[in-house]
Amino acid sequence: MLVMGFMSGTSLDGVDAALLDTDGSRINGFGLTLFEGYSAQERAALEQATQDALHWNGYGEVPPSIASAAAVIESIHCRAARKLMEISGERPDLLGFHGQTLLHRPERKLSLQIGDPQVLADALGVAVVADMRQADLAGGGQGAPLVPAYHSALVEYLDLPRPVAFLNVGGVANLTFIGMGGELVAFDTGPGNGLIDQLVQARGAGNYDDDGRFAGAGKVQPDILEKLLQHEHFSGHGPKSLDRYDFPLDWAVPLSLEDAAATLTAFTADAVAMAVSSLPQAPEIWIICGGGSHNSTLMRALGDRLGDCRAADSLGLRGDFIEAEAMGFLAARSVKGLPLTFPGTTGIGEALTGGRLWRPNSPLSENMC
DSSP, rough: EEEEEEEBEEEEESEEEEEEOOOSSEEEEEEEEEEEEEHHHHHHHHHHHHHHHHTTTTSSOOOOOHHHHHHHHHHHHHHHHHHHHHHHTTTSSSSEEEEEEEEEEEEGGGEEESOOHHHHHHHHHHHHEEOSHHHHHTTTTTTOOOOOHHHHHHHHHTTTOEEEEEEEEEEEEEEEEEEOOEEEEEEEEEOOOHHHHHHHHHHHOOOOOOHHHHHHOOOOOHHHHHHHTGGGGGGSOOOOOGGGGGGGOGGGGOOHHHHHHHHHHHHHHHHHHHHHSSSSSSSSSEEESSSSGGGGGHHHHHHHHHEEEEEGGGTTTTTGGGGHHHHHHHHHHHTTTTBBBHHHHHOOSSSSSEEEEOOOOOOTTOOOO
């Protein structure tokens, strides 16, 4: 089955799209990938909706900016899909659509991803699987992370030694541990790039810390770092999920950009190192993917704390597109009724399938999104 998966992360830079040949159990081959960036206007609409959603927090009347942002998400996913189909010359059998997360409140069984799958199905003429978190949340799970099943398939595809861990450093950092017998443990370790991006943007110094240059020129503030590591997320064990906005940045105001970036980079790395105590055993290899794998300052910090850390790209993977590939993989699993989440990944009582299927129900229309 040829699937196309999408990921629009909390960094709000654009949409990743990837083609994958899979039966939902194993990977048969990799297709082309594409990144479609947001325009300044689209990004502004998403940023406004994100801030409005945080203030709304699921109570009362829904802010109108959320509907506007949903239209942006639908439009850019249609653009990305059409471009990828054009350059690849291939039409997928199924789309895996995650949408854009605006709120994640698992304690209230709430996770809001915007974007209407039916719009994509009708505009592209391809069935869409979406709403992959909701069944897990309804069953008492955290609804995140979703990618571990795909990480496990990648380990099989690459025939990697176990135990091994994937560390995705996006807006939030999350790990997947795959044990000797294939057992899965996964959770959010703490902040990823999101806080660093937020800091750099607030100082008018760009959209992110390119290659960790600001952090590399700064000094870690140990007293502040110690307080950050006392956040309630780091107490207790078991599957945990985060929102990138769970950590305020008010402490950074009096610091230089460089010192604040250095402290946040150390925070990300220390949080991962602390998470090792929650694993059955220490991984032999750490595979780093997501935007953090391109940050040499962060990669050095992770290597100092964890040992053998390898960027996913060095193993022949498309590290920036693993989450997009995973959405396609999970879509294939969903239509076959295979589990998407597991007790060791989200805290659900037993392995559980999820997702809903939207089929095209109107003629193709270029104007629908």
